[in-house]
Amino acid sequence: MNNREMMRLGLSMRYLGYHTAAWRHPDVPANGAIDFNYFLNSARKAEAAKFDMIFFADGVGVRAADNPPGSLTRDSKNAELEPLTLLSAIGACTSRIGLVATASTTYNEPFHVARKYASIDHISGGRAGWNVVTSWSQQEAWNFSRDEHLGYEERYERAAEFVEVVKKLWDSWEDDAFIRDKASGVFYDASKLHTPNHKGKHFKVRGPLNSARTPQGRPVIVQAGAAEAGREIAAEHADVVYSSSYDITAAKDYYNDLKGRLSRFGRVPDQLLIMPGLTPYVGRSRQEAQDKFEQLQDLIDPLSGLAILYGTLGDLSGYDIDGPVPDVGNQPVRSIAENLLSVARRDNLTIRQLYKLRASGGRQLIGTAEDIVDDMEQWFKEGAADGFNILPAALPNGIDDFAELVLPELRKRGLFRSEYEASTLRGNLGLKPLTYGD
Numbered sequence: 473m474n475n476r477e478m479m480r481l482g483l484s485m486r487y488l489g490y491h492t493a494a495w496r497h498p499d500v501p502a503n504g505a506i507d508f509n510y511f512l513n514s515a516r517k518a519e520a521a522k523f524d525m526i527f528f529a530d531g532v533g534v535r536a537a538d539n540p541p542g543s544l545t546r547d548s549k550n551a552e553l554e555p556l557t558l559l560s561a562i563g564a565c566t567s568r569i570g571l572v573a574t575a576s577t578t579y580n581e582p583f584h585v586a587r588k589y590a591s592i593d594h595i596s597g598g599r600a601g602w603n604v605v606t607s608w609s610q611q612e613a614w615n616f617s618r619d620e621h622l623g624y625e626e627r628y629e630r631a632a633e634f635v636e637v638v639k640k641l642w643d644s645w646e647d648d649a650f651i652r653d654k655a656s657g658v659f660y661d662a663s664k665l666h667t668p669n670h671k672g673k674h675f676k677v678r679g680p681l682n683s684a685r686t687p688q689g690r691p692v693i694v695q696a697g698a699a700e701a702g703r704e705i706a707a708e709h710a711d712v713v714y715s716s717s718y719d720i721t722a723a724k725d726y727y728n729d730l731k732g733r734l735s736r737f738g739r740v741p742d743q744l745l746i747m748p749g750l751t752p753y754v755g756r757s758r759q760e761a762q763d764k765f766e767q768l769q770d771l772i773d774p775l776s777g778l779a780i781l782y783g784t785l786g787d788l789s790g791y792d793i794d795g796p797v798p799d800v801g802n803q804p805v806r807s808i809a810e811n812l813l814s815v816a817r818r819d820n821l822t823i824r825q826l827y828k829l830r831a832s833g834g835r836q837l838i839g840t841a842e843d844i845v846d847d848m849e850q851w852f853k854e855g856a857a858d859g860f861n862i863l864p865a866a867l868p869n870g871i872d873d874f875a876e877l878v879l880p881e882l883r884k885r886g887l888f889r890s891e892y893e894a895s896t897l898r899g900n901l902g903l904k905p906l907t908y909g910d
């Protein structure tokens with residue numbers, strides 16, 4: 473059971489929405505991903521709707537390969553704004569909503585991350601959050617003078633130390649270290665400076681951070697990544713986990729596992745909020761919701777669809793897209809290929825039908841506001857989630873639909889706020905304020 477009354481909500485704004493064909497939707501400006509006003513518009517809507525935070529996932533480079541040839545030319549994910557730059561601009565134009573962006577521990581230095589997020593926390597009056605990821609693609613490695621992406625263990629070992637160093641840097645100064653006494657000429661109290669002098673396996677960082685302690689004490693730490701090593705980092709350091717669970721049983725197992733780990737780090741379950749991703753397609757009727765979903769599905773370019781299947785089934789571009797899925801031979805991940813092929817056989821699917829089935833990224837709900845809120849309420853009340861990171865299929869229509877249809881239903885059931893409770897992200901999330909030394 474969840475002992476919170478209200479759920480937390482984030483709006484994840486990646487590209488033009490999470491559906492691969494979002495950019496082709498008639499209500500979506502195709503150049504939005506490089507247009508500041510496009511993001512500001514949705515951020516303001518999310519703030520008017522009292523969302524806890526806007527959230528930017530990120531990758532440091534073009535990740536897709538051109539398989540099959542030509543598919544990359546159909547991909548809208550080739551041009552986007554850098555999320556921290558974007559956040560600082562949005563921070564200046566909003567006043568209450570939390571501002572969370574992703575930064576990779578594999579392709580940054582801790583000092584950079586500590587300094588930038590501390591600055592955003594100051595600029596925004598305590599609304600910054602860092603989503604800690606380790607990155608996953610080979611393509612990103614090539615942008616950072618490496619031939620290969622770091623292996624799993626090294627990546628997570630580095631991540632664990634990275635987070636530790638960033639926290640030490642954020643703790644360089646006590647809250648009242650800067651006395652700035654014009655009369656005596658003393659700018660800071662030397663007894664309140666704690667230079668990290670970190671020396672570890674991956675990092676040697678003297679510090680201190682050239683920033684005062686931030687309005688939230690430290691920016692909120694979000695963690696995304698589900699495997700063992702990621703869970704340990706989350707249990708020790710994170711305030712929020714952005715997870716991706718597809719069914720309630722798996723989500724509850726994950727929730728209980730993660731909350732169960734906290735005591736080993738002297739923490740209590742309420743100090744970590746678990747927010748799975750969710751893509752809603754909402755309509756005034758079930759048919760309307762289904763139509764919205766189908767409208768996007770029908771916009772998937774065949775080459776983009778073939779790219780979705782490429783990693784599992786190889787190049788199917790030589791086959792009739794509206795014909796049966798062929799029996800392809802040896803594939804890199806045989807078990808996944810066989811699974812997919814058996815679904816195609818069982819349901820007599822064409823290639824087009826199969827890629828449509830695979831096109832939806834995260835967990836999606838299609839229905840009326842009541843249908844969607846029934847599901848969210850069950851996850852929340854039964855202890856599978858403390859809230860949700862909403863991953864709209866397309867923007868801005870995704871936030872418009874959610875605010876207009878889903879939010880009134882959530883509020884009718886007493887599950888979501890009508891006003892912000894605090895001025896900081898930490899406060900709105902209901903996390904206890906940090907005192908120096910926590």
Ligand SMILES: Cc1cc2nc3c(=O)[nH]c(=O)nc-3n(C[C@H](O)[C@H](O)[C@H](O)COP(=O)(O)O)c2cc1C
Pocket residue numbers: 528529530531532574576604605606607608696697698699700701702714715716749
């Ligand atoms: C819900 C979720 C969101 C993620 N978001 C990002 C992201 O925005 N950028 C990124 O580089 N990696 C992202 N990742 C990838 C993780 O940081 C990690 O590299 C990957 O999940 C492999 O680790 P794992 O096996 O622990 O999940 C995300 C992972 C999950 C589960």
